[in-house]
Each structure stands twice: as C-alpha cells, then as structure tokens.
Amino acid sequence: MKKLGFLFFLFAFVMNTNAQEKTMQLSLRQAIEFALENSYNAKVAINDIESAKKKVWETTTIGLPQINGAVDYQNFLKQPITVADINGDGVNEEFVFGTKQNMNVAVTLRQLLFDGSYLVGLQASKTFLKISEQAQQKTEYITREAVINAYGNVLLTESTITVLESNIKILQKNYNDAKKIFENGLNEEEDVEQLEITLSSLKNQLNNFKRLETIAYRFLNLALGNPIEVNLVLTDTLDSLAEQNINLNLISKSFMVDNHIDYKIAENDRETKRLMVKLEKSKNLPTLNAFVNYGTQAFSNEFTFFDSDQRWFQSSLLGVSLNVPIFSSFGRKAKTAQAKIDLENSDIRLEETKQKLKLQVESAKNDYQFSVESYQTAKKNVDLAERIEKKQRIKFFEGLSSSFDLLQAQNQLYSQQQNYLQSMLDVIAKKAALENALNIPIK
Secondary structure, eight states, rough: HHHHHHHHHHHHHHEEEEHHHTTTEEEEEHHHHHHHHSHHHHHHHHHHHHHHHHHHHHHTHHHHHHEEEEEEEEESOOOEEEEEOSSSSSOOOEOOOSSEEEEEEEEEEEEEEHHHHHHHHHHHHHHHHHHHHHHHHHHHHHHHHHHHHHHHHHHHHHHHHEEEEEEEEEEEHHHHHHHHHTTTSOOHHHHHHHHHHHHHHHHHHHHHHHHHHHHHHHHHHHHHOOTOOOOEEEEEEEHHHHHTTTOOOGGOOOGGGGSEEEEHHHHHHHHHHHHHHHHHHTTTEEEEEEEEEEEEEESSSSSSSSSOOOOOOEEEEEEEEEEEOOOOTTHHHHHHHHHHHHHHHHHHHHHHHHHHHHHHHHHHHHOOOOOOOHHHHHHHHHHHHHHHHHHHHHHHHSSSOOOOHHHHHHHHHHHHHHHHHHHHHHHHHHHHHHHHHHHHOOO
C-alpha cells in the first residue's frame, strides 16, 4: 500500500513538473527578448548570416591553391590493332602496341594568378554578408512589432471577456427583475423581451471571444517561436501598457533617413548592381592560371599494379595558361549595358525608398498622435456612457423611461467600452509602428 502511495505521489510530481515546464510567465519586454532569440524568423536570419559567412569563404578559396588527385585505370577488353608494311614488300602486318592494362596516378596543383571577376566576386560576397546582417536587423524590428501586436491582442481579448462578463452579470439581474415586474403586471412583455435579446447577444459575443482568446494565445506563441500549445501567463495589463506607451516626445523626434535599415538595405542593393557592372567589365580582362602536375604510370598485361616488382614511370609538368578575350560579337558589351541599366534603376529605387521612408514617418507620427488622442477621448466617453446607462436603468425600473431608451443607453455603453479597449491597443501598436519608422534601436 505504501509503495502504491509512493508511486502515485511520484506520478503526480512528474505531471506537475511537466505542466510547470510548459507554462511561461511573460511581460511584454520579456516576450520581445524571448522572440528575438527564439522566433522562427530570428533563427532563419541567424542561419542566413552563417550561410553568408561560408559564402565569403567559398569565394575566397577560388583564389587559393587547389589540389586535385586522379587515378585512372584502363583495361582493354580487346586491344586495338595497328597495320603496317614494315618490310617494304607491300604486305601489311598486324601489330598490337602497348599493354592490355594501364594505370595512371596524378596530383595537380592549380593557382589562380589573375582574374578580374574573382576580385569582384570577393567584394560581392562581402556585400552579401552585409545584406544578410542587415536583413537580421530588419527581422528584429519586424519581430518586435509582431510580438507587441500579438501580446496586445491577447490582452484586448481578455479585457473584452472581462467587460462582457460584467455586462452580462448586470444585464442578467436587470432581466430577472424586469421579468418579476412583468409577472406582477407592472410593465409590458416587450420590455422583458428587449432585455432578453440584448442578453442573448452579449452571451454570444462572450462565447465568441472565449474562442478567440485561444486563437490569440496561439498567434502569440507563433510570434515567440513556441509550439502553439504552450501555456502563457501575461504579467502586463492593457491599461498599464497603454499608459507606459504614451510618449508624445516621439512626435518631435528628428528622422535621419540615411540611418534607417530599409535605406541601408536599398543602398546595399545599389552596391550589388554597381558590382555587377564591374563584373561584366572585368570579363574583358585576361585570366592567368598556373599549374604543377606530378604523376606516375604503370603498364601490364595482368593486374599486377600492387606487386612489389611492378615498374612505375614518373612524369611532371609545369604550365601557365593565359586566356585573352578578343571578340564576343558585342555580347559582353550588351551584358555591361544591361548591368548599367540595372544600376540606374537601383538609383531610382534608392531615391524612392528615401521619399517613402519620410512619408512613412509622417504618417506614423500622425497615427500615433491620433491614437493617443482617441484613447484619452475614449476614456472620458466610457465614463460618461456608464453614467448615462446607469441613469436610464434607474429610470426604466422606476417607470420613467422605455425599454427603447434603456437599449440605446446600453448599446452606447457597450460601443464606448469596445472603443476604449481598442484605443488602448492602438496606442501600443501605433507606438511600435512609429518606433520602427524612426528606426529606434531595440533596447
């Protein structure tokens, strides 16, 4: 019995431990920090940088010594016959030259001495590494904004559920009271039915938001790089985050377009196009290679190449190869012209990026300022709507107003409550968008 009790306790402990391991408590800042290391996009960006580093080395090795070995084995199933008149009497005789089996072992060292395209390729690979590093930085900005929006959506859903539950509790009491009054013949059945319609509508909304809550948590897990089933406990609240994210100093913050990550990426795209022009021009230059070869050969009619008395004949060769492009029917000229057009287009795109980023900052500042103003207005309006609804409720039960007046007050309250919750999320989300537009570094 004691043994069974111990096993049950051990099982419960293990299950509890596993449950704790699958639960994460996160503030918004912790969620961002976690996602910057563990999100799917962050991991891919890190791998892309490692791949770019390997690409740089791969390109570098083209200009370093290359050593290759080769082993050739030949076995004539039927040896070729040569016919010749060796006696000068007009009679051709048949001869077999060489042995039936041959083996050749060789090692060759090659060294690139000059190739203009190699030098350009080396520069291009370093530019590619820089692009990958900038792409990672861009990914960090995108990840931060995605986590903020996902985190905020969870809080919005939870806050909506809380508000709906509170409204349903109040409305349920109103409905019960109105029903009793009707049963006593002191009001009309329509008043009860009107409250019942509103109550049913709120309950449907509550059920929907409870389902949306699960989906919102899963979207947040996806943004974090977690399995979507991980249990999350969010330690920040929508109200606190909204207050923390009100910083109107951002509206007057100056914007340096040259420092923006999108502009730097566009600049590197232009640099890539410039290198392509340089590459096409380099193809008009000669290439020079050198090589050293050492080999040994053996001949035999039987497979005796591994016997100790097998004779091997050595040979060695030193050579230099110069390739000079002379005429390509203007093909290289056409490719160079295409590369120049691409470079011109990249200049146009760079200027377009510059103007877009300036406009993006202006738009983001306006959106953020409007979100703060809307939040402050919504906060006042929800208080007013609560007082109006409460007054109409009192009047309704005192017989001084109709169910239609109460319905209007209730709908106005519910609308203002939703506007208020949404305004808090907008403050958080619009500030994140503005920080990205201003290229504010992730702390």
